[in-house]
Amino acid sequence: MIIRPLEHQDLKEVHKIRNQEDTMAYWFEEPYESYGELEELYEKHIHDTHERRFVIQEAGEFAGVVELMDIDYVPRTCEIQVIVMSKFRGRKLAQRAMESALEHAFYVLNMHKVFLYVDTANKPAIHVYKKLGFQLEGTMKEQFYARGTYRDSHFMGIMKRDFIKTRRGQSQD
Template identity: 50%
Template sequence: MNIRPLEKKDLPHIYRQKNSRSVMALWFEEPYNSFDELSLLYDRHVLDQTERRFVIEKNGDFAGVVELMEINTIHRHAEIQIIIDSKFQGHGLAQAGMQAGIEYGFNVLNLHKIYLYVDVDNAAAVHIYQKIGFQTEGCLKQHFYAEGEYHDSYMMGLFAKDFRKSVKVPVKADEKA
């Protein structure tokens, strides 16, 4: 598995995902965008410093996207989102992609906290997030509307210090006390 920045050439893959009601329901977003709209959004956001979007590749194939959104440089936190293409699900890419996005957020952007929202009924996703180290911070009742009904959502968070402990990042010689 590899991650790399999202590029304009990836838009046909994003277009397919954005036009799937079931996929967008997991992100609590409205589906169906025209390709022209998607291209305009890409052009408008390509230099936006509050977002980072990465393509997840497996053997050179587009397998999904991991995104850091709402990056706040004052409070040093951001939201993370992931979508794995259906043909690549069940291969461990969600966990690996999340970990890569989290490492980027903590080790490159110097974030203090990364958070996410997940439908309380999405047990598979909740399990993956807990395995990575996310803690449930609360439950937002009927907070998101998708597929014709309101959904409860967990807000889950992960602090840099806890993530670093869980992945056992070696301490550099100059950081030792």
């Protein structure tokens, strides 16, 4: 598994993901975006220093996306999001891609903290995030609307120092 920067030729695969209602519900976003809208978004943000988008590749195939969003260089924080296509789930790709993206956030961008939002019912994702060292910082009631109802969301974060400690602990195992 590798992550690499998102390129224009990846948009067809991203379009597939962004049009899957179940998948986009986990990102608390509306599905069914036109390809033209996606291209415009790509062109608008290609040089944006406040986000980084990476493709997850497994054996040369597009397997998903991991993104660093809302990068704020004053408090040195950003949000992380990940989506793995259904045929690639169960292979720990989300965990490995997030580890790589966190390394980029902390060691390249020099972020102090990376955070995420996760549906409180998404137990597999919460398990992965905790394994990576994210800590629950709070629960927001009815924060997002998805699948026809308002959903509660956990806010989780990891500090650079805790990421480094977690990595050291793993290397000693």
